[in-house]
Amino acid sequence: MRVLVIPDGAAEDSRLGLTSLELARTPVLDEICSQGRVAPRRTIPPGLGATLDEAPGRAWIEAAAAGIDVPPEVTPRRVDLYRDGLRWEAEDPEAVALQLAESSGGPAYAVGGHRYLVLGPKEPRPPDGCRVRIWGEGPRLEPLLDATTVVVGASGGAVGAARLLGARTVTPPTATGRSRTDYAAKAAVALAEMPRSNRVVVHVAAPDEASHERDQAAKIAALEAIDRELLAPLWDAVARAGGSLTVCPDHGTDPRDGTHLAEPVPCVQWEKGRPPAGPDRLVERLLVGVAL
Numbered sequence: 001m002r003v004l005v006i007p008d009g010a011a012e013d014s015r016l017g018l019t020s021l022e023l024a025r026t027p028v029l030d031e032i033c034s035q036g037r038v039a040p041r042r043t044i045p046p047g048l049g050a051t052l053d054e055a056p057g058r059a060w061i062e063a064a065a066a067g068i069d070v071p072p073e074v075t076p077r078r079v080d081l082y083r084d085g086l087r088w089e090a091e092d093p094e095a096v097a098l099q100l101a102e103s104s105g106g107p108a109y110a111v112g113g114h115r116y117l118v119l120g121p122k123e124p125r126p127p128d129g130c131r132v133r134i135w136g137e138g139p140r141l142e143p144l145l146d147a148t149t150v151v152v153g154a155s156g157g158a159v160g161a162a163r164l165l166g167a168r169t170v171t172p173p174t175a176t177g178r179s180r181t182d183y184a185a186k187a188a189v190a191l192a193e194m195p196r197s198n199r200v201v202v203h204v205a206a207p208d209e210a211s212h213e214r215d216q217a218a219k220i221a222a223l224e225a226i227d228r229e230l231l232a233p234l235w236d237a238v239a240r241a242g243g244s245l246t247v248c249p250d251h252g253t254d255p256r257d258g259t260h261l262a263e264p265v266p267c268v269q270w271e272k273g274r275p276p277a278g279p280d281r282l283v284e285r286l287l288v289g290v291a292l
Contacts, residue, residue, distance in 0.1 A: 002199045002246070006202065007207050007223065008203060008206070008208035009250070009251060010208075011261065011263075012253070013284070019284050021281075023220050024227070025224055028228070030280065033281050036271075038277070038287070041292070042264045043264070058136075058138070060141065064159075064160040064164050066109060066117065078135040079126075079134055080132070080133040081132060082132075083129055083131070088130055099125070100116055100118055100126075106118070106120025107120070145199075149166075149168065150170060150197045151169045153171065153202070153203035154181065156177045158203035159171060177205045179207075180222075183225050183230045187230045190202050194238075204222070204226055207226075211253035212253065213258075214258060215255065245269075245270045246270070247282065248266075248268070249267075264292055278290070
């Protein structure tokens with residue numbers, strides 16, 4: 001049984017100063033690192049833009065996450081709204097979706113926060129004062145997994161991708177996909193899934209969302225909550241079951257400006273009886289110059 005915890009956007013560029021992973025108090029993660037194997041991992045393929053603007057097929061992922069059926073002849077588009085350089089969340093997202101639908105000539109859906117899914121063929125017109133960003137079109141993900149893999153997370157990109165890939169998904173009702181979420185609920189679901197799953201993946205969006213809010217203090221608080229409320233019970237259960245535990249961000253996100261980073265991220269893999277290797281903390285600067 002293998003468990004993977006993904007603290008979304010947790011990594012940062014250590015050349016710019018102390019990172020959130022360095023500043024956060026994470027005694028459980030530190031102990032996992034002291035007993036595990038810590039190394040850098042490249043999670044974004046070379047050539048894919050650092051801001052992830054070029055990620056293909058993101059709209060299909062949003063549709064799968066939201067349970068929206070896309071007609072065979074339609075290519076969906078994900079539309080993000082910004083105001084004054086920041087993500088803009090409308091007080092009435094359904095009214096905004098209606099406006100986007102009217103201007104694009106087809107259905108449009110609010111799928112969370114600043115994100116909308118547009119099925120119309122024309123250019124969507126954003127509300128006054130907003131800038132629109134349309135993600136690149138691309139193919140659907142093909143199934144690579146099966147029901148022996150379960151992904152635990154809030155409704156969003158990770159869950160949508162998991163569904164397209166063929167995995168089972170579980171979304172706790174109190175999981176928000178925001179910088180503040182119910183970590184204990186995710187831990188409870190993961191613990192319940194361990195006996196009947198070969199692979200359990202727990203995705204936590206909070207570090208990434210805090211970075212997009214330009215709030216490093218909230219990002220540090222999220223990392224500390226992940227350590228306390230998620231990693232502590234999961235590591236104990238994995239150790240008793242004789243499984244393996246991996247903690248690895250999917251990418252970095254700079255909390256100063258909300259930019260996604262494409263550089264390799266720090267990753268730790270723990271398995272009982274396997275000798276430790278690498279640094280004893282999941283810290284970016286300790287892995288500078290280490291081979292991938």
